[in-house]
Amino acid sequence: MLYALKISTRYLTASKAQTFLLVFGVAVGVFIFIFMSALIGGLAEFILSRTAGDLSHVTIEAEARDPDLLLHDAKGIVMLVREKDSSREARLTSTDAFLPVIERLDGVTAVSQQITGGGVLRRGAQTAQVSVTGVEPSKVSAIIDLASYLVEGSVELGAGKILIGKRLAQDMNLRLGQSVRLLADTGIDQSLVVTGIYEIGSGGPDRRQAYVSLATARTLYAMPQGISKIEIKLTDLYAADATARRIEAITGLPATSWTENAAQLLDALEAQAQTGLMLKSFALITIVIGVASALLLSTYRRRPEIGIMRAMGAPRSFVVFVFVMQGAMIGLAGGLFGAGVGYAVLLAFPSRDAFQPGNLPIDIAQGAYGVAILLTVVSATLAAILPARAASRVDPVTAIGQ
Amino acid sequence: MSEVLVDVRDLWKTFGEGEAETRVLRGLALTLARGEMSALLGPSGSGKSTLLTILGTLMQPTSGSHWMLGEDLARASDKDLTDFRNLHIGFVFQFHNLLPDFSALENVIFPTAVREGRETAAARARGRDLLVRMGLADRIHFPSTSLSGGQKQRVAVARALMNRPELVLADEPTGNLDRASANQVMDLIGEINRDEGTTFLISTHDEKIAARCRRQILVGDGQVTG
Numbered sequence: 047m048l049y050a051l052k053i054s055t056r057y058l059t060a061s062k063a064q065t066f067l068l069v070f071g072v073a074v075g076v077f078i079f080i081f082m083s084a085l086i087g088g089l090a091e092f093i094l095s096r097t098a099g100d101l102s103h104v105t106i107e108a109e110a111r112d113p114d115l116l117l118h119d120a121k122g123i124v125m126l127v128r129e130k131d132s133s134r135e136a137r138l139t140s141t142d143a144f145l146p147v148i149e150r151l152d153g154v155t156a157v158s159q160q161i162t163g164g165g166v167l168r169r170g171a172q173t174a175q176v177s178v179t180g181v182e183p184s185k186v187s188a189i190i191d192l193a194s195y196l197v198e199g200s201v202e203l204g205a206g207k208i209l210i211g212k213r214l215a216q217d218m219n220l221r222l223g224q225s226v227r228l229l230a231d232t233g234i235d236q237s238l239v240v241t242g243i244y245e246i247g248s249g250g251p252d253r254r255q256a257y258v259s260l261a262t263a264r265t266l267y268a269m270p271q272g273i274s275k276i277e278i279k280l281t282d283l284y285a286a287d288a289t290a291r292r293i294e295a296i297t298g299l300p301a302t303s304w305t306e307n308a309a310q311l312l313d314a315l316e317a318q319a320q321t322g323l324m325l326k327s328f329a330l331i332t333i334v335i336g337v338a339s340a341l342l343l344s345t346y347r348r349r350p351e352i353g354i355m356r357a358m359g360a361p362r363s364f365v366v367f368v369f370v371m372q373g374a375m376i377g378l379a380g381g382l383f384g385a386g387v388g389y390a391v392l393l394a395f396p397s398r399d400a401f402q403p404g405n406l407p408i409d410i411a412q413g414a415y416g417v418a419i420l421l422t423v424v425s426a427t428l429a430a431i432l433p434a435r436a437a438s439r440v441d442p443v444t445a446i447g448q
Numbered sequence: 449m450s451e452v453l454v455d456v457r458d459l460w461k462t463f464g465e466g467e468a469e470t471r472v473l474r475g476l477a478l479t480l481a482r483g484e485m486s487a488l489l490g491p492s493g494s495g496k497s498t499l500l501t502i503l504g505t506l507m508q509p510t511s512g513s514h515w516m517l518g519e520d521l522a523r524a525s526d527k528d529l530t531d532f533r534n535l536h537i538g539f540v541f542q543f544h545n546l547l548p549d550f551s552a553l554e555n556v557i558f559p560t561a562v563r564e565g566r567e568t569a570a571a572r573a574r575g576r577d578l579l580v581r582m583g584l585a586d587r588i589h590f591p592s593t594s595l596s597g598g599q600k601q602r603v604a605v606a607r608a609l610m611n612r613p614e615l616v617l618a619d620e621p622t623g624n625l626d627r628a629s630a631n632q633v634m635d636l637i638g639e640i641n642r643d644e645g646t647t648f649l650i651s652t653h654d655e656k657i658a659a660r661c662r663r664q665i666l667v668g669d670g671q672v673t674g
Binding site: 047048049050051056057060350351354355356357358359360361362393442443446 | 501504506507526527530531533534535539541545546547548550558559561562563564565566567568607611
């Protein structure tokens with residue numbers, strides 16, 4: 047149908063102003079589509095990086111056993127309150143064999159063994175309750191990128207070293223290089239030197255969290271063997287559920303995805319994505335209506351010519367193809383134009399990594415340019431079918447008489 | 449005896465229904481021999497244009513038979529009629545009816561290009577030859593809108609001849625032209641009829657034009673009357 051293509055092209059180039067306006071209208075729709083894709087995608091990435099980005103995506107943690115009930119045969123009505131025994135830390139004892147297996151799983155970027163516990167920091171008369179995490183020195187920034195949050199010192203951990211948050215340091219008037227005593231909830235205490243101060247920007251970790259080396263934590267919590275938990279980081283946040291199930295199947299260890307505790311966040315992201323989808327759908331509907339109405343007008347204007355073509359022996363399918371191809375070409379031109387302009391405009395926004403509060407968190411990589419062009423071509427082609435069918439039904443006798 | 453090209457019998461064409469019903473053709477019978485050049489005469493409303501439209505397969509009769517080249521066209525599908533029209537019938541209209549966004553040559557080769565799906569070198573060559581024969585050698589690539597009325601009508605004649613049709617139907621082909629242009633167009637039609645044996649049926653009110661045809665067919669009240 048090369049010849050039908052030529053006729054389509056000729057019709058479009060014969061009415062340059064009309065074609066330009068039509069292509070421009072389609073391009074605006076494509077631009078909106080791309081802008082919304084980049085904005086919604088960037089916003090989701092931003093929210094996730096500021097929340098789940100610093101979380102363990104999959105956590106393997108031994109299930110704590112609650113103490114047995116002592117009251118078995120009480121008479122009358124008895125109200126029992128069973129509280130978790132925080133003095134009996136659950137331990138993972140046989141993880142060494144599984145660690146290499148987990149590290150080799152698809153999408154796993156980091157695996158961090160940790161010993162966690164509570165304690166009190168004491169310096170002179172000042173005390174502060176803290177949660178202590180013992181990590182392997184080489185994996186201090188594996189889960190939370192502490193290095194990026196460091197405001198003083200270094201994140202290197204070793205014997206006798208401790209990393210604390212900025213607020214905790216301020217509360218206790220602690221500075222870099224000063225000593226502090228950490229009394230673990232096991233009753234064991236140790237003198238440690240503050241070698242790094244970080245500021246995540248969140249009250250909890252900055253005021254109530256401290257990091258020591260795994261070896262130091264073994265001493266403090268009297269755990270010569272075993273660990274409290276394993277935290278795992280993935281390349282794809284959304285693969286956490288599947289990865290957790292896979293780890294459980296392979297290792298038999300209880301693995302928890304971050305999504306289990308982030309239902310509200312996921313709901314919010316889903317609602318946001320739905321909003322974006324609706325806006326993008328409206329943009330596509332606008333394109334369809336615009337192309338269909340313009341081609342219907344063109345069909346009406348060219349009725350005598352369609353009649354002549356039919357009289358000269360052009361089959362109905364030829365007429366349909368002429369008008370459908372016009373829709374496709376308008377869609378392609380508008381799609382390419384809109385995508386090009388969209389990309390150029392998005393370039394003006396700071397990249398995701400350079401994002402500053404107050405700016406739109408646009409991710410240029412999520413512009414969905416190919417999808418936008420493809421959907422536009424398909425939509426414009428579909429939009430052209432109705433006018434094309436109307437054109438093919440033109441009665442040549444009546445049309446030539448016009 | 450000349451070979452019959454077109455044979456219509458008891459041809460009826462009715463428009464509208466009930467009180468609005470109009471019988472334009474009333475049992476019309478007509479045969480056209482191959483190579484004939486005939487004039488179709490009759491007053492307005494006599495059914496000339498309707499007859500041409502049916503003979504051109506642009507419209508089906510309400511009843512009756514319509515044979516051409518051994519094909520029963522009264523019972524053919526729209527697709528078959530379209531193909532038949534493209535291959536065997538040429539049209540020349542009163543108002544030339546050229547495609548305005550195309551050159552003279554592109555208009556002429558349209559019937560072949562639409563059949564073959566592309567503009568072949570052979571089609572271009574024939575289109576050029578026809579335009580040269582029509583005296584339009586210097587207008588081949590001119591936009592059709594820039595041609596004069598007589599030139600447009602000659603392009604239309606060339607287009608009608610492009611696929612070497614057996615039958616060319618011309619509806620008032622000179623009705624919109626001055627006498628000199630009308631004669632020029634009729635000279636060309638006569639020449640092609642003589643040289644190539646193409647059958648022409650020319651509807652006209654002009655007796656001078658009719659006089660240039662070997663046969664005059666009179667239509668009145670939906671029937672051939674003479």
